[in-house]
Amino acid sequence: MxxxxxxxxxxxxxxxxxxxxxxxxxxxxxxEQKAPTAPPEALWVDRCPVCKSGKLLLITKKKFFGLVSAEKFECDSCGAIFRPKGDKYKLTKVTDTSNIIWQEYGNQLLTEREWKNIAYGGMSDAKQKEADMEYWMTQLKEGNIPIHMGGEAPILLKKKEELIFALPNIFLWEPRAVRRTIGGYGGPSFRVAKGVYFRVGGFRAKSESNEELRTIDQGSLTLTNKRLVFSGAKRTINIDLRKIVSVEPYSDGIAIRREGKEKTQYFTGIDQAKLTITVGERVYKEPFSGLILMYLIEGLIKKIE
Ligand SMILES: [Zn+2]
Ligand SMILES: [Zn+2]
Known part of the structure; x- marks a missing residue:
């Protein structure tokens, strides 16, 4: 192919x-994920994105004795109003504000192509990306997306062990003191609410608010289909994926707790790597993140069991 x-x-x-x-x-x-798009020959004014039945008519209003004119596009069926700004259009008014298009795109500035896609049942680029990412992440955590980012493996791979990535310049952080965590172990917990793809915080914010965290070492982080290995100047940490108790994602790192170990370990700097994600015909270049790594690990664990 x-x-x-x-x-x-x-x-x-x-x-x-x-x-x-x-x-x-x-x-x-x-x-494969189909997204409805408008036929290429369609004009954006041919179908109102709000009611999907009317046409948009250009209305020019002369101001100041004809020196300046204000333009707007008005739907001849539902009365929705779009105002141009640069090469984009803003939906500024609808008669029924409970309309779903108004709820989702009211006062948004979008291109002709985006409005056209919305008129034909599609989405704005931003919403399409969010939908694609969520779909991709769901597949990733089910173990349905094999990822091979390459890199030189600084470790010896065992039989049937496959390299997924090897990232250099990763920092290892640990808390100074051990705080007992309450609660029993009932399988690994992947702590993140649904639909937070774009809203996972950075590790920096956490470390600044928590003076107990300190940098321990710098080295490389290798993920295989069986383990996560940190190879630092001072330490080597070998994490069997099946021994992971909890994972917490950050935009630039990940926190991992394992069975039999008191300290949570934080690995940061993973966002230096870029991933090419393809959903349908749409290609996104995304920085690697703690959330992607968390779902990747979750998917790998499912394939081990
Ligand atoms: Zn309309
Ligand atoms: Zn090329």
Whole structure:
């Protein structure tokens, strides 16, 4: 199957683009997910995104003795009003504010293409991305998306062990004192609420509000389908994925607690790596994050058991 090179646009197959050498999105990291889009020949004014039945008419109002004119587009059926700003349009008024389009896109400035997609049952680019990411994350935590980011493995892989990534320049943090955590162990907990893809906080905020955390070491972090290994200048930490008790994500790192260990360990700096995520025909380049790593680990654990 040929795919488009994300770097140069050349159509090729295999792991790397034979034109520029960039890694190609692998067929198994892309997901089929149809998003309704408008036919290319449609004009955005042909179908009102709010009522989907009327047409948008350009209304020009002369001001100041005809020197300045104010333009707006008004739906001839529902009366929705769009005002241009640059090359975008803002939905500024509807007659029925309980309308779902108003609820989702009221006062948003979107392009003609986005309004057209909405008129045909699609979404704005931002909402489409959020929907795609959530769908991708759900598949990731089910273990349905094999990821191979490559890198040099600083560890010896065992039989049937596959390298998923090896990231350099990772910091290890630990709390100075051990605080007893209450509660029994009932399987690993992956603590994150639904729909928070864009809203996971950074580790910096946590470390600044918590003076008990300190940097212990710097090194590389390697993930395989069986374990997570930190290889630092002072320490090597070998984490069997099945021994993970809890994972907490940050935008730039991850906190991990394991069975039989008192201290939570924090690994930061993972956002330096970039992932190419393909959903349907849409390609996103995203920094690697604690949330992606958390779901990736959750998916891997499901495949071990
Ligand atoms: Zn290329
Ligand atoms: Zn309308």
């Amino acid at each position: 040929k795919v488009k090179c994300p770097k140069c646009g050349f159509e090729d197959e295999g792991k790397f683009c034979s034109n520029c050498g960039a890694p190609l999105p692998q067929p198994n990291s892309s997901l």
